[in-house]
Amino acid sequence: MRDETHDPARQSWVPGAAGHPDFPLQNLPFGVLSTGDRPRVGVAIGDHVLDLAALEAAGLVRPDPERTVFDAPALNPFMALGPAAWQATREALSRLLGGEDARLRDDPVLTGRALIPAERAMLQLPFKVAEYTDFYASREHATNVGTMFRGPDNALPANWLHIPIGYNGRASTVVVSGGGIVRPMGQLKAPGDQAPRFGASERLDFELEVGAVVGTATAMGTRLSTAQADRAIFGYVLLNDWSARDIQVWEYVPLGPFQSKAFATSISPWVVTAAALEPFRTEAPGRLAPLLPYLHEDTPNNLDLELAVDLAPADGEPATIARTNASGLYYSSAQQLAHHTACGCAMSVGDLLGSGTVSGRAPGSYGSLLELAWNGAHPVRLSDGTSRTFLADGDTVTLRGWCARDGAARIGFGACRGTILPAHA
Amino acid sequence: MRDETHDPARQSWVPGAAGHPDFPLQNLPFGVLSTGDRPRVGVAIGDHVLDLAALEAAGLVRPDPERTVFDAPALNPFMALGPAAWQATREALSRLLGGEDARLRDDPVLTGRALIPAERAMLQLPFKVAEYTDFYASREHATNVGTMFRGPDNALPANWLHIPIGYNGRASTVVVSGGGIVRPMGQLKAPGDQAPRFGASERLDFELEVGAVVGTATAMGTRLSTAQADRAIFGYVLLNDWSARDIQVWEYVPLGPFQSKAFATSISPWVVTAAALEPFRTEAPGRLAPLLPYLHEDTPNNLDLELAVDLAPADGEPATIARTNASGLYYSSAQQLAHHTACGCAMSVGDLLGSGTVSGRAPGSYGSLLELAWNGAHPVRLSDGTSRTFLADGDTVTLRGWCARDGAARIGFGACRGTILPAHA
Incomplete structure (x- = not known):
């Protein structure tokens, strides 16, 4: 399952993400953040957290056509969609943060809202632990x-x-x-x-x-x-x-x-x-x-x-x-x-x-x-x-x-x- | 905590409940039933199951003034209300089924809807098992x-x-x-x-x-x-x-x-x-x-x-x-x-x-x-x-x-x- 999302030559346009020791473009780990308001799903990119609820609301990612899964206090609804949705979302985020899909990079209002400095994002338990x-x-x-x-x-x-x-x-x-x-x-x-x-x-x-x-x-x-x-x-x-x-x-x-x-x-x-x-x-x-x-x-x-x-x-x-x-x-x-x-x-x-x-x-x-x-x-x-x-x-x-x-x-x-x-x- | 709900001299007006070996008026155990439609909370009384969602909708029991708890597929929302609500509900049901509160007994439309013969009630897992x-x-x-x-x-x-x-x-x-x-x-x-x-x-x-x-x-x-x-x-x-x-x-x-x-x-x-x-x-x-x-x-x-x-x-x-x-x-x-x-x-x-x-x-x-x-x-x-x-x-x-x-x-x-x-x- 190696694909272009692993290509080490690709870099993100997000400041500080290139060469980041933990969270470069090839990682894209999922978590739950809040900024004092409601908890929602995000991914880490360099020293920022990308608010996926904001991207979902803007229509840039939409893993489930029927309902929102990122405007949620846990990863469980997204995980429940299954491996095909996980991979499609990873590829979409990789293109958005890599710049091949320029809709996020070229939208300053959306980037201003969705790209949160890591020090402002309070990270929560990322998923509801079933057992x-x-x-x-x-x-x-x-x-x-x-x-x-x-x-x-x-x-x-x-x-x-x-x-x-x-x-x-x-x-x-x-x-x-x-x-x-x-x-x-x-x-x-x-x-x-x-x-x-x-x-x-x-x-x-x-x-x-x-x-x-x-x-x-x-x-x-x-x-x-x-x-x-x-x-x-x-x-x-x-x-x-x-x-x-x-x-x-x-x-x-x-x-x-x-x-x-x-x-x-x-x-x-x-x-x-x-x-x-x-x-x-x-x-x-x-x-x-x-x-x-x-x-x-x-x-x-x-x-x-x-x-x-x-x-x-x-x-x-x-x-x-x-x-x-x-x-x-x-x-x-x-x-x-x-x-x-x-x-x-x-x-x-x-x-x-x-x-x-x-x-x-x-x-x-x-x-x-x-x-x-x-x-x-x-x-x-x-x-x-x-x-x-x-x-x-x-x-x-x-x-x-x-x-x-x-x-x-x-x-x-x-x-x-x-x-x-x-x-x- | 012995009270009139335990009094062995009291009997229910529900046919077959008096002297029932498992489910007399003094028991009132809680479960979840369906009759082919949505699951909801009930109590056993004799050879019948009393549909508490129907009683709640009719206003005869109302453990939570803010929202319904019996029109639910599990006992958890009711249990979460705590011991005072459990006891108040037990006492209310005991009076309704004992006849001291006659509003159920004397309402043939409601009894016809809420009192379900046990053989028609499909019993489900009564609560969501947390751990x-x-x-x-x-x-x-x-x-x-x-x-x-x-x-x-x-x-x-x-x-x-x-x-x-x-x-x-x-x-x-x-x-x-x-x-x-x-x-x-x-x-x-x-x-x-x-x-x-x-x-x-x-x-x-x-x-x-x-x-x-x-x-x-x-x-x-x-x-x-x-x-x-x-x-x-x-x-x-x-x-x-x-x-x-x-x-x-x-x-x-x-x-x-x-x-x-x-x-x-x-x-x-x-x-x-x-x-x-x-x-x-x-x-x-x-x-x-x-x-x-x-x-x-x-x-x-x-x-x-x-x-x-x-x-x-x-x-x-x-x-x-x-x-x-x-x-x-x-x-x-x-x-x-x-x-x-x-x-x-x-x-x-x-x-x-x-x-x-x-x-x-x-x-x-x-x-x-x-x-x-x-x-x-x-x-x-x-x-x-x-x-x-x-x-x-x-x-x-x-x-x-x-x-x-x-x-x-x-x-x-x-x-x-x-x-x-x-x-x-």
């Missing part, structure tokens, strides 16, 4: 956590090389980047304690993940192939699956994580479309055991996506504490979604699938503090000279992601940020 | 399943006497009683197998549960006390948490059940209100370990609710294969909801909380075939002379529930039914 499922696709992460929670002999569960393991998370607490994250209360029980106590988590952590956004619903009873699943994914966000490790280790046997994850999940405000990421497809790692046929892939469905975690103490500068790449994930989002439907589970427009924490092999490539500080054994040094085994109040965690390859324009995800606030005791 | 959480509140069930899955030494997890253990389920496949349940496909691996295979579940089971329906939303960061949680529950349904045991046992370590439960969950069409169940509050079982203060209860929040499971083979008569009572659950729905919010998890109108499988102490009081047939060791005999260790295609499972006590009118839940259909291979 949230979190997977566990990094073999390195699963091995690291398994070693700490269950010992090295039981680190990787017996099913892990066969099943894209996942569990249902909580959709009602998925929030957009930028807000405060209140330290959760919960049941805590240290190994030597006789009984649990109720208190503020002392082992608060982040998890660096990539979230896939399902754009196509399926009926109950429908199984998707990996190819169908790949086409059903509208796009991707950065996702921070905030985790209270002390609550988690006490609660998770036998039915899995619950309150340790339910207090908050942050996502980046821009949904980078699967279409924009076409040039960055890459092969999954080699298989250590044969996969069942329903998980076979006909195309490379992994993403060559660079990831970084910055951690800043209150009043301190951020330090990059982890660097990794999503290409090493053992299961792609397409495989996860295909597995999700294997039993006939119905999927909805706006379902969010977390990849699982992205960890690499080297210690500096781990996607959680639990792993980076190895369960407290190796504290992580920050810019102000302090160190962390888990997050402190006032800490700001910023996830960043970008795709960069020779012969392609760099595609950025922007930032997914959250600041830890004290618990409500 | 579905399944708990694990029966000590007997947890012990039985733990014994079979992990051996007698690890049967009851260490946290079980302290935490109302729960996990997030899948809302998109919650369906109303009466439909077919397609046997799911999934990864299966018998203990002796070298590798899993993909096939139709051979160990399909039901789980007898009670579902609590959350009627009041909470903001992220809000913790509910058990008393606040109790007031936030609009009502209860019967719930069948269909389970594929062979998929479950292979997938559930370490993150909990996923595809083994996601193919279908059935609920009864009538939401029996918490108000109607006031006379049937009962104390929880004695505590085997002290509970943390946030789980303490000021009122008896368990329900004295009789439960039964009927199993009928294709073309055969139903046999009652289990009888139990929800009163023995170790954690009430109020405790489960309070725990759900302990970390600050936001709750939504329409959240559904499954109690967990209701099992008693005696073998005939177990709420799943896994337990009734003790993992295949003791097949359950059916009416046609065949026996079951797990469900066969064509089997119909019917859950029934009712509350009966001296000095109170009997309150029934009706039936929650599903018939197993062959897998889509």
Whole structure:
């Protein structure tokens, strides 16, 4: 599906868009903005946000002839139109912002109204999260956590090389980047304690993940192939699956994580479309055991996506504490979604699938503090000279992601940020 | 909150309502019906369904002065009005159907339009399920399943006497009683197998549960006390948490059940209100370990609710294969909801909380075939002379529930039914 929308030689006439590290003409990620009034859909272009509700009202884009889809507080109505509408809209926006279609560029009244400086656009949760499922696709992460929670002999569960393991998370607490994250209360029980106590988590952590956004619903009873699943994914966000490790280790046997994850999940405000990421497809790692046929892939469905975690103490500068790449994930989002439907589970427009924490092999490539500080054994040094085994109040965690390859324009995800606030005791 | 709506001496003028085993004047459960046209809200009264959209249009009930809430395909708009509106509506309906307010009884045109014979009312999913959480509140069930899955030494997890253990389920496949349940496909691996295979579940089971329906939303960061949680529950349904045991046992370590439960969950069409169940509050079982203060209860929040499971083979008569009572659950729905919010998890109108499988102490009081047939060791005999260790295609499972006590009118839940259909291979 590579087409002229990926051509790195093309540039936008929007000031500052050419060579923008995140949002050049080839990206065109979708989000929801407001400027103090009603929320509506926009795309990022350089340091501006293009108001698609204004373009739709002017007739320059019209994905649904029957009704408006961009004058809406969420991407769901647009996503529900399906892949053909997504691609037609991408091509139309690429021509409008590239200048081949001059109707926007040559209309100063419309550009004045529709092209909003990014600092004036308040970005909101980009879509209504129907349900949230979190997977566990990094073999390195699963091995690291398994070693700490269950010992090295039981680190990787017996099913892990066969099943894209996942569990249902909580959709009602998925929030957009930028807000405060209140330290959760919960049941805590240290190994030597006789009984649990109720208190503020002392082992608060982040998890660096990539979230896939399902754009196509399926009926109950429908199984998707990996190819169908790949086409059903509208796009991707950065996702921070905030985790209270002390609550988690006490609660998770036998039915899995619950309150340790339910207090908050942050996502980046821009949904980078699967279409924009076409040039960055890459092969999954080699298989250590044969996969069942329903998980076979006909195309490379992994993403060559660079990831970084910055951690800043209150009043301190951020330090990059982890660097990794999503290409090493053992299961792609397409495989996860295909597995999700294997039993006939119905999927909805706006379902969010977390990849699982992205960890690499080297210690500096781990996607959680639990792993980076190895369960407290190796504290992580920050810019102000302090160190962390888990997050402190006032800490700001910023996830960043970008795709960069020779012969392609760099595609950025922007930032997914959250600041830890004290618990409500 | 006992008031004249519970008075067992009062009777409805609706023919057949007096002494009805499920739906006398004291019950008034809410559901959604259609008669081939648009879905709308109704209450069951005897063998009739009262169309509340018709009553609202006629001005006899008007929970929201600003807009209609009963001319809607789900109970959510009505539930969102809150407990005062629920109670006022219950009292108004009780007077209209009891005859103290004669405006309905004495208006033959309106009764002809609004009072629909039950056989003409097609009952639909009564509310839009926001999210579905399944708990694990029966000590007997947890012990039985733990014994079979992990051996007698690890049967009851260490946290079980302290935490109302729960996990997030899948809302998109919650369906109303009466439909077919397609046997799911999934990864299966018998203990002796070298590798899993993909096939139709051979160990399909039901789980007898009670579902609590959350009627009041909470903001992220809000913790509910058990008393606040109790007031936030609009009502209860019967719930069948269909389970594929062979998929479950292979997938559930370490993150909990996923595809083994996601193919279908059935609920009864009538939401029996918490108000109607006031006379049937009962104390929880004695505590085997002290509970943390946030789980303490000021009122008896368990329900004295009789439960039964009927199993009928294709073309055969139903046999009652289990009888139990929800009163023995170790954690009430109020405790489960309070725990759900302990970390600050936001709750939504329409959240559904499954109690967990209701099992008693005696073998005939177990709420799943896994337990009734003790993992295949003791097949359950059916009416046609065949026996079951797990469900066969064509089997119909019917859950029934009712509350009966001296000095109170009997309150029934009706039936929650599903018939197993062959897998889509």
